Amino acid sequence: MTYCVALKLDRGLVFAADTRTNAGLDNVAVFKKLHVWEKADDRVITLLSAGNLAVTQAVVSLLSEHMSGTGENKTTLMNAETMFQVARLVGSAVRQVKDIDGEALAANADNFFVTFIMGGQIKGEEPRLFQIYAAGNFIEVSDDTPFLQIGEHKYGKPILDRVTRADMRLGEAAKMVLLSFDSTLRSNLSVGMPIDLMLYTKDSFSTDRHMRIEQNDAYFRKLSDGWSQKLREAFSDLDELDV
């Protein structure tokens, strides 16, 4: 399993992904699920992936090959004019991988299961955020619900539902996202540290705030312990059922 979340806020975009992959329960490894492409002063594109690792890696490799001119595609992540076109490129890479591997996977009783979150900004547009499905089609995030989650999303959803506001500072959103991961990490073994985090400030066209939060990260530990403590205090402050 996997947990990835992304937000589109007034100030920019926030992306986070765990790094655990597992084949069954006893074959666990660390793999990057957050990929970033940039072109100075022109575009920053971030892709988060969940699902079959062979499929998601193939999609990322195809997108990269196209950019290097190895593939047949003329439109690439680097010259697409809009984020909508980028979403179509990712969707079409998913379909290509399905054409190549889908039949063999099905014959092996493996699912072609994959989902992506893709977002970023291309000069001339506002930042945009999409979720791309295994069929290669996609949705764009709405103002009403400015976050997207893929993978093991349920444990970490309540805090997003309660706290998300479009006018959050990016550091505040990062705090919320890390707490959402904290709840997920506590309740589900298939999601694991470290966490890759990418904060993108609108109109910056910069990937400066792309970081990896390790297990022993001082801020994450303090946040996790502080939240536990405060939740217990909040719980004991409330009146119990009088029966």
Place this chain on the structure above:
Amino acid sequence: MTYCVALKLDRGLVFAADTRTNAGLDNVAVFKKLHVWEKADDRVITLLSAGNLAVTQAVVSLLSEHMSGTGENKTTLMNAETMFQVARLVGSAVRQVKDIDGEALAANADNFFVTFIMGGQIKGEEPRLFQIYAAGNFIEVSDDTPFLQIGEHKYGKPILDRVTRADMRLGEAAKMVLLSFDSTLRSNLSVGMPIDLMLYTKDSFSTDRHMRIEQNDAYFRKLSDGWSQKLREAFSDLDELDV
């Protein structure tokens, strides 16, 4: 979907179930999923159910028929000597229903999907708590993890993971369980009010504290609003990521 949770604590047992059933998204109704049987000064047995409503109702009806002497079983919920025997009775009722309906359900591409939580106390024993599966087999709750959940369990699990202690007061546990429902109700449409709640005090052999919490219940509203407020305060008290 459904959400049911039960706890085995030093002071007794706590059971809670929502009451929403749905066939698809547009056929929604209120059905009781928490059933209680008692025999004064001798036993109290509570059953929570999740899954196919026709199957869970058939299981409950079979158990009731056996007690009224209509069935062939000599051991019934009312004369079983231990809670282990009661768990076997429920398991065997599940198997009977599967024998009767399983083939037709499969032919109709419906799953024989059902899970129960069953707990209570029979004089001479401590209170006990079990989870019974669609195959009719079951597990008993352990001291290490004194709660069981069935149905839509993920949204409401983080608070149970953080707050549960075996020495909680029952009213405190009820507060925790209602907060666990609150998170689930906010994030999942298929779980709905009212909530049936049953608090059983060890050695009381009484069902006095069996109640229904309605949508507009004053305590539940106050709890839900207070928790939202306190979570937001707790969130803003924590330092944000400095980037």
